[in-house]
Amino acid sequence: MKAVFKTDPGKLREHNEDNGGIFRKSPYILAVIADGMGGHQAGDVASKLALEKINECWNQFDVEEDDAAIIRWLENTVTVANAYIFGEASKHPEYKGMGTTLVAALCNTEEVIVVNVGDSRCYLMHDQEALKQITEDHSLVNELVKAGQITKEYADVHPKKNIITKALGIASEPDCDIQRFRWVKGDRLLLCSDGLSDMVSEEAIMSVFSNVDSLDEKASQLVTKANNAGGNDNISLTIVEYDDGESL
């Protein structure tokens, strides 16, 4: 498996409130994207704290554990990160109200377990089939679409598309979705912040995946495309490719 992480402040914003990373421990890869929120200083703090805690938990991650324990580890990691951010936000008035989205995918050669809070996304691309969004956005517009109040097309240009309904660090207990699915050689996983998914269409993402060889180049081109489309927000992504190579 190969993986790459890229982040870019975009064109409009002075700060990069996104964070993310790739953690490796054979035969597992953990890919993470976090998109912070909370005004001037706190947004980048929240996403950074999330990554710090994930890193700590990763050090204790035991690859020998059984399935149930691994899911428990993932849930526990989210709980720990949530509690930490929530605690810091209540301790420091300047961090009040901060929070972050989180999407993380734990992959081995058989399956992927994805945990998600907020509107950062995880996509799966199988063979040359269309990009499939695995995660469900925890956002107001998505709720409105689900309730039949607005169309999917209007959701894309909705003035309140930035309103999310769940986030890490805003309550004492996190509320996350966990799902797992099998994957096979040739599959690719894309995790990204809304700075990419709002700016670049799924078709354009697919075309980059199909036409560009190097993994690093794929990531760079996606960032460039988001910036060319305006770069309104921070852009972050990780790609995990299940290839023929060594498991790491």
Added chain:
Amino acid sequence: MIGKRINGRYKIISRIGDGGMAVVYKAQDLILDRYCAIKILRQQFSMDDAFIRRFRREAEAVASLSHPNIVNIYDIGEEEDLYYIVMEYIDGTTLKTYIKNFAPVPPENAVFVLKQIASAIEQAHQYGIIHRDIKPQNILIDDQDHVKVTDFGIAMGLTSTTITYTNSIMGSAHYISPEQARGEKATVKSDIYAFGIVMYEMLTGQLPFSGDSPVSVALKHLNDEIIPPRDLNADILPSLENIIFKALDKNPDDRYESMSVLYDDLSTALSPERMNEPSIMPFKEADPDQTLIMSPLKENKDVLSIDDTSSEPDNSEEQKTGNSPAKKGKKNRKKRVIMWISIVILALIVAAIIVIPKWLQVDNVQVPKVKGLTYEQAKERLEDKNLIVKKKVVYDDASLGVVISQDPLSGIEVKEHSKVHLLVSKGPKKAVIQDYVGDDISTVKELINANKYKDVNYIGVSSSKIPKGQIISQTPEAGSKKVPKNTVLKLTYSTGPKQIDVPNVQGDSKGSAEISLENAGFEVVFAEGDYSDNVPEGSVLKTDPSSGSQAEEGATITVYLSKGKEERPKTTVEQITVTVNNTTTQTNNGSTDGDNGEQQANQTSNNENVSQQVNVVIYYTDAKHDHAQFVNGSISKTKVYNLPLTIDPGSKANYQVYKDGQLIQDKTIRYNDID
């Protein structure tokens, strides 16, 4: 922040409010020597230039408004990177607290309050300012029920372009209009909707839509019909219910055309003619006709309600505060003035004909004793005697609604239709309960004036999340209004993480120890422990902290796992017997603890013969020796040698015995041969 001086002029006294964008403090204006409220933008927004511009522009627009029911803005400024708005200080609570304490609010009081709110919003709308965030938390009310609406247009800042792309978490949606929930721009109609929600809440004591998340509430605004207010409180007049229905129409086009139309409707809602007004529920279809039918009636109603004023005791309060809201710019003002004048003239003529002669022949009545009764009872008794009741409410230790004094006193003779002034208790003066949550218990104990309250209870509970000594919760809750002398203040503080016993897991398997410790509330890490003769390999040798001691809930317990029996070097003593005479040797394998010296065998031979000398050489190899010589000597009778051997795990030892140069024994002993 407390004690700080802003711009050399405003000295911060205390913190009074806390919003998502700003913190509000009570301050002293040192130049004008008056209190003011100063709203300071949160630091995280003060770096966003576009946001600041928006904030200032809105504040300036609101500052241009001047209305008795809109909080006055005195000053807008900045100092270094502090951006602030200085406002009129209102000594009161929010309408939210008022609703909590008094809802369902009686129709007369509710209309009195609602008209002020409507009038404030109406004026802002005339200046093109949409409030966008009408909710009881943004409406202040003093103890005379005077209302001030605050935070006009400030919510606009949140949708400024630079912020739009940042994620933000969805806030409360209780007062959001369906079109705002759908993401459309807030308009005049959105304020009308929010006003309708406030009205619903005042009259019924509950919110029309609630749910476990802001999203579910927003979706209800879009999809669900409200429970008709009269189903919740039968005292609500149909006219008031109809106003709510119309304000809360899902379709903005079917709501009131403007706040001033709503205001007019509200103004006549209590008039007797509208007592039996038909319900306009269901909202749709029937609507337009209904409005048409209602409007021609309106003129009449105005007239009649004015005529009634003198006999409506509750209107006296309204007069005190002035009818200024009612005088607000109406389009048909001229028409009305003419009509009023003719009515007044007509009334005077009627009075001249009917009333004046009556005065000339009035009966005397004795004022009954009403002190101590409830206001309703008192009013009934006085009106039975054809006396006119004038009510004034004051704070008093007597309970709410009780008449505490009357003027004239009972027994005095007065003319019929004279006024009797009653002082009615509003109950004891309440104080706003301070916010103690988050404070340190020892500081609070020092500072709190325990005599102010009936009692102060401190309750310690363990918590792994909240630092020791920090106050977690309080009753009554902060901001609520209570009579301190009747109130027991309960402060619950954290005693730090719960201490729990570490269970005894010694000898348990790894898995079962993990389960026991996790069930007890600990985190577990495993570590390699020592060898143990008693605990099998992989089982628990000991824990740190050890069992029997206590540790914080959630603490990590290190579990040391046994490495099993230690593989130590073993020692054995080989007994080697070398016989003389019959030249046989005999060995005994035993672990006697005798010295490693030579020992005379007990089995002394009975040989009387003097035997020949025999030379004995013994070589040995063990952990410490490599082909070393143990013995080289001559013996003349059978002798037992005790050869000590040390063998490392997995290894072996051997020795060779030579008798007169001839190898008579070569033996190997393996580690495992030894017990």
